[in-house]
Amino acid sequence: MPHIPPRGAVIDITTVRSFRIARTRADLALAPGEVVIAGGTWLMSEPQPGVTGFVDMTGMGWPDLEVSPEGLRIAATCTIARLVAFSAEAPADWTAAAMIPDAANALLASFKIWNTATVGGNICRAFAAGAMVSLAVALDGVAEIWDGAVEREMPVAEFVTGNGTTALAAGEVLRGIRVPVHALRSRAALRKIALAEHGRSGAVVTGRVDPDGAHVFTVTAATWTPTVLRFAGAPDAAALAAAVREAPGYYTDPLGWADWRRGVSVVLAEQIRRELA
Numbered sequence: 001m002p003h004i005p006p007r008g009a010v011i012d013i014t015t016v017r018s019f020r021i022a023r024t025r026a027d028l029a030l031a032p033g034e035v036v037i038a039g040g041t042w043l044m045s046e047p048q049p050g051v052t053g054f055v056d057m058t059g060m061g062w063p064d065l066e067v068s069p070e071g072l073r074i075a076a077t078c079t080i081a082r083l084v085a086f087s088a089e090a091p092a093d094w095t096a097a098a099m100i101p102d103a104a105n106a107l108l109a110s111f112k113i114w115n116t117a118t119v120g121g122n123i124c125r126a127f128a129a130g131a132m133v134s135l136a137v138a139l140d141g142v143a144e145i146w147d148g149a150v151e152r153e154m155p156v157a158e159f160v161t162g163n164g165t166t167a168l169a170a171g172e173v174l175r176g177i178r179v180p181v182h183a184l185r186s187r188a189a190l191r192k193i194a195l196a197e198h199g200r201s202g203a204v205v206t207g208r209v210d211p212d213g214a215h216v217f218t219v220t221a222a223t224w225t226p227t228v229l230r231f232a233g234a235p236d237a238a239a240l241a242a243a244v245r246e247a248p249g250y251y252t253d254p255l256g257w258a259d260w261r262r263g264v265s266v267v268l269a270e271q272i273r274r275e276l277a
Helices: 080-086 095-104 119-125 131-138 237-245 258-276
Strands: 018-021 034-037 053-056 065-068 071-075 142-146 151-155 160-162 173-180 187-193 203-209 215-220 227-231
Touching: 065 080, 071 119, 080 095, 080 119, 095 131, 095 187, 095 203, 119 131, 119 173, 131 187, 131 203, 131 215, 187 258, 203 258, 215 237, 215 258, 227 237, 237 258
Parallel strands: 018 053, 034 053
Antiparallel strands: 065 071, 071 173, 142 151, 142 173, 187 203, 203 215, 215 227
């Protein structure tokens, strides 16, 4: 018999009939109608008519955060709150870790959601304004993808393929995100803007200067998929503005016109360029 979750655990998800905890990779093989769940803040936020079972990934026991000479590995099941707390614990030369709280605050969610929502869940939901997408892309994060037996990797910038879509194939799950040490040792900055004071981010722009002098700027929230702009050295204002302006995928929705998103992204990028200079 499947394990039935406590009363209230599947509130309003009336189609769910089973709940089980994954403890091995084999347990992550999904039956028809099953989906994986960790924090579940999005799954529980609206009806899921095609879902008949939940498979809890938190039973895999993955360490939230693993520090190594190569950088940082963030488990897909790590909560946003835990990652924010890590920003104050990170190695002293990981200066870019100071950007973690800024990215988390670009998420339209209270601190209570931070304590439940996971880094992997936010990235797999792949909304254009996903805050953990912004952070991972800004720091050259690499997605570790599992299926039953095979592992593959790809940049998070390519993992997100559209607003709400990813490169995950059927039967695959996100195991974690690897952030390389060179990005963590960079000088980094983040700017965001929204039409409403507490509204969803209309544009999130980041910039960083790596130890070798390379400059990397990213645009998220304003474009359907992440935009990454790389320069061997410091770009001048005109070159950066042109690159940001010509980025594909600026879109219009009730929270902002495409032209507005493009324009403010150019302004935010220039602010960051000056700060990093």
